[in-house]
Amino acid sequence: MAKIVVKFGGTSVGSVEKIISVAKILKKKFLKGDKIIAVVSAMAGKTNELIKHSEQISKNFNKRELDVLLASGEQVTSALLAGALNNLGIKSKSFMGWQIPILTSGEHNNSRIINMNIDKVNNFLTNKGIAIIPGFQGISEQGDITTIGRGGSDATAVAIAKIFKTDFCEIYTDVEGVYSTDPRYFPKAKKINKISYEEMLEMSSLGAKVMQSSAVQTAMIYDLPLHVRSTFSNKEGTKIFGPESIDYNKVITGVTYSKDDAKVTLLDVQDKPGVAADIFEPLGKNSINVDMVIQNISPDGKKTDLTFTLKRNDLNKAIKLIKSNKKKVKYKSISSDKKVSKVSIVGAGMITTPGVTYKMFRSLAQEKINILAISTSEIKISVIINEKQTNKAVKKLHSVFNLD
């Protein structure tokens, strides 16, 4: 008998039929004796539909009212799921963010959960009911409806698991777990049974969009076990634990990639202290995140070439900002490349295994893949390459590091 949080994403509750299936999954768990809090997303497509409505009025729709608007999506799913459970003979009740309440702070559309009252929901669990809580929403200290950003239902589930001190948190989604690479395009991809929080973070921020990163981070801080699994099969999914779950025999856990990067090169930049700061300050102030930075020292110590990567969406804005900053930053020319991708290998095992970097670069060279930029962390190596060569690179690395 455990106390658990179970979260169902948008595709898992994407139709009334699917909501009924979810109710059946919950009933089965309940009859095993578990105390269950279910967190639900809006039905797939619903949030986008509501956002579209708001954009028909204004691209700059009032932020407070946008939260009121979007929160309705999870309200609908919660009520339907609670109703479906009651219809199966299981006591169930929906608890809106304001009813619990789930207190948030910060800006509208991007709030953080800071606390919640546990009494009402705990009483209901004790009285043998399944509590249904809409993800993504809360209320501010002023009593306004707030939301915590796209994908925020994961964050709600983890916050609830933490505050209600549950044994673990299951994330039901439309895939069977976390894979060694994207299974939609690489048939040799394998499901990962266990992964550490750190690896998962590197995996999810790099493109394996199974779980929202900040939710994984919160789970890591509170050492809360997660289990990512499919709503549409009975198979075990991927368990995400602390470092004790790391399999150090396996050097690499997965190969990820993203195709929304771009590269910018500034030639003959004046090489003096503070020049990098001068280049990147206006980007940062305009919410443009720079990913990798490579700077070659010039032979004469006076000029340097500087390359950096960023999200493709931000490219035009970034170039405009740099050009308009020409008074402060002197350079000969600026060039950019939209057709690049980032390929990464992730694995806690590389900490204790020398030669991983070398092996990666050698493998790519064998495939005649030119590396345009490199960035490394303790458990991840990323390279920027020509976008056309992405598939070849992923296949090669997946095979070389024994993931096939």
Added chain:
Amino acid sequence: MAKIVVKFGGTSVGSVEKIISVAKILKKKFLKGDKIIAVVSAMAGKTNELIKHSEQISKNFNKRELDVLLASGEQVTSALLAGALNNLGIKSKSFMGWQIPILTSGEHNNSRIINMNIDKVNNFLTNKGIAIIPGFQGISEQGDITTIGRGGSDATAVAIAKIFKTDFCEIYTDVEGVYSTDPRYFPKAKKINKISYEEMLEMSSLGAKVMQSSAVQTAMIYDLPLHVRSTFSNKEGTKIFGPESIDYNKVITGVTYSKDDAKVTLLDVQDKPGVAADIFEPLGKNSINVDMVIQNISPDGKKTDLTFTLKRNDLNKAIKLIKSNKKKVKYKSISSDKKVSKVSIVGAGMITTPGVTYKMFRSLAQEKINILAISTSEIKISVIINEKQTNKAVKKLHSVFNLD
């Protein structure tokens, strides 16, 4: 400068474009200096869609959760309208039922508004904002979301007008007001400029579905002036006041009809005290409303024929109940007619004008329309006729009583 409640029905807010139009109507009023509380329905079709979802799960969907589900409809409209006003440069905020709060009592799906707090909203009005309140919803003393029955947004608007002591309440809808008969089928129908609450009640309960009856009743009790008008034109609509607005020169205000009635006749019922009660008791206990009852006294005082009318939907159930009650109620045969309609003339003027009944019956006879049953009140006369003759009857009465 007035303080007003303005209510917009489902078709008035049936699309984002229409919501933007409503925002423009409100802005115009606001710039004239009015203090405005706007009450909104769910977008046309939305409530039915949500009900359909719930029925896919169960025809007997959990009532508490049905309220959570349905309340989301008005929440969406409120947020979109408040956002649209902000976009037009007018300060506006949505206030959910639980935020005000609007306190209700009674059962889920059919609660009554018993009170509401006026401070938050009044402060906002004083600070030059337009307050948007979702119709149809409130919260119970237990803090659960409640709804007040279909068409309940009218009731919300009137309750708000009463509790906030506004000068009047405007009901914006998809027709230009209340008509002397149904303008969709009778081109000679005329818009009524002024009508008394009592007449409006007779009109609306008989088929002129412009406003919810219980809302008119509440307005009558508190002597709150209503103005029913179109969202899609600038024309004045129909003003609904107390008896002072009755035009006694006009004998008849309108001709209404309904086509969802049925007639049941029991032949040779044993004529003894209590027999009518024995017949109707099982119907009442099964929530079947009987409308008109006609009983002919038999020549020998031992047998009687009894005819009554009821809603067509209830006919089969009613016949079954009567037949299964044969031990208590003796009769020779039972017959029924589904193809009947009810045609009524309504007018406060008939109180002071003799001969209206006679004139009505004579006119129908001239058209060879047989009257199957009659029922009268102070300001209304209704007859049951063959359904096929409905149009002929309405046209004749509309003309005879000078409404063309």
